[in-house]
Amino acid sequence: xxxxxxxxxxxxxxxxxxxxxxxxxxxxxxxxxxxxxxxxxxxxxxxxxxxxxxxxxxxxxxxxxxxxxxxxxxxxxxxxxxxxxxxxxxxxxxxxxxxxxxxxxxxxxxxxxxxxxxxxxxxxxxxxxxxxxxxxxxxxxxxxxxxxxxxxxxxxxxxxxxxxxxxxxxxxxxxxxxxxxxxxxxxxxxxxxxxxxxxxxxxxxxxxxxxxxxxxxxxxxxxxxxxxxxxxxxxxxxxxxxxxxxxxxxxxxxxxxxxxxxxxxxxxxxxxxxxxxxxxxxxxxxxxxxxxxxxxx
Numbered sequence: 242x243x244x245x246x247x248x249x250x251x252x253x254x255x256x257x258x259x260x261x262x263x264x265x266x267x268x269x270x271x272x273x274x275x276x277x278x279x280x281x282x283x284x285x286x287x288x289x290x291x292x293x294x295x296x297x298x299x300x301x302x303x304x305x306x307x308x309x310x311x312x313x314x315x316x317x318x319x320x321x322x323x324x325x326x327x328x329x330x331x332x333x334x335x336x337x338x339x340x341x342x343x344x345x346x347x348x349x350x351x352x353x354x355x356x357x358x359x360x361x362x363x364x365x366x367x368x369x370x371x372x373x374x375x376x377x378x379x380x381x382x383x384x385x386x387x388x389x390x391x392x393x394x395x396x397x398x399x400x401x402x403x404x405x406x407x408x409x410x411x412x413x414x415x416x417x418x419x420x421x422x423x424x425x426x427x428x429x430x431x432x433x434x435x436x437x438x439x440x441x442x443x444x445x446x447x448x449x450x451x452x453x454x455x456x457x458x459x460x461x462x463x464x465x466x467x468x469x470x471x472x473x474x475x476x477x478x479x480x481x482x483x484x485x486x487x488x489x490x491x492x493x494x495x496x497x498x499x500x501x502x503x504x505x506x507x508x509x510x511x512x513x514x515x516x517x518x519x520x521x522x523x524x525x526x527x528x529x530x531x532x533x534x535x536x537x538x
Contacts, residue, residue, distance in 0.1 A: 267303055267306055267307055268416075270303050271300065271303050271304070271307075271420060271424075274296055274299050274300045274303065275300065275423065275424075275427060277292075277296055278293050278296045278297065278300070278427055278430075278431065279427070281293050281296070286472065287438070287472065287473060287510045287513065287514065290431070290434055290435055290438055290514065290517075291513050291514060291517050293431045293434065294431065294435075294514070294517030294518060294520070294521050295517055295520065297427070297428055297431055297521050297524075298517070298520045298521045298523075298524045300424055300427070301424070301521070301524035301525065301527070301528050302524060304420065304421070304424055304528060305524070305527055305528060305531060307417065307420065308528070308531040308532070308535070309531065312413060313413070313417055314535050316411065316413055316414040316417065317414070317417065317535055318535055318536070320414055323535070323536050325414075325418060325421075326532050326535050326536050327536065329421050329532050330529065330532040330533065330536070332398075332402075332421075332425055333525060333528050333529040333532060334529065335398055336425065336428055336429075336432075336525055337522070337525045337526065337529060339391065339394070339395065339398075339432050340432070340518060340521060340522050340525055341522065342391060343391070343432065343435060343436065343439075343518060344515070344518050344519070344522065346384065346387055346388075346439065347439070347511055347514055347515055347518065348515070349380075350380075350384065350439070350507075350511055351508065351511045351512075351515070353376075353377055353380045354377075354504050354507050354508050354511065355508065356373070356376075356377075357373055357374065357376075357377045357481075357504060358501060358504045358505070358508070360373035360374075361373070361497050361500060361501055361504075362501070365495075365497050366484070366487070366488060366495030366497045368488060368491075370488065371485060371488050371489065374481055374484060374485045374488070375485065377481060378478070378481060378482065378485065381478055384439060384440060385440050388436045388437070388439060388440040389440075391432075391436055392433060392436055392437075395429055395432060395433055395436075398429060399426070399429050402422050402425050402426050402429070435514070438472055438474070439474065473503070473506050473507055473510050474507055474510070476503055476506075477500070477503030477504055477506065477507045480496075480499050480500045480503045481500055481503075483496075484496070484497065484499075484500045
């Protein structure tokens, strides 16, 4: 079993999967996609997370093919009157809920970003825009609370993944069970990475902005500055905090354009993440339907 660690301390367990010969092509693809997602978990960029979401959608397509196999449906339906299917169905509903909650959070972020963009374009660095800026920063703090709540819930779900069904299973059922649990585990891992990407650490904003400003004044390279910023969202948060400080101090050096450029980047980031989540959400719905169909056969 291979174990990978992400920058957030996550571990993704990817075992070697063995299926009957007729399903080995599917097995090879599942293992390949799992390994790709595991490798990308070492990065926290929007490109990496977007690729992980697309990878998850592909993974669930492969799981769908596995669930549509007559042999798979037979062993799942017969084992303890479909208890594994019911458990998997319950788990799929939970993952759907998490995916939906993250989609709602991102949608709300998009709305706040666009509202602040509009206000800055209309009002510029005028004192009257401070309320709009403060509203955005207040919302970003609320995102942190929502992220923490979902992270705790994810941890509870994660603790239930990976239990064994016993040693008396036939080989195919044992393998299907392992595939389903590993796919669930990697889905939770990606959701956690995405939530952490969206979170903000407001208490550190002022000190981080001061440090980055000093780097810029001393002629440090752009790579040095990038190391101080976790992602696009934190970058724009720093710019907005600085903007609010300049407005409050009636500073003539208010750089509205820098804030607007940052907000434009965040808007594009959110758009790309939305597309990946929408695709994954549809795949999760298909997975749930497959489990329901097995139970009603």
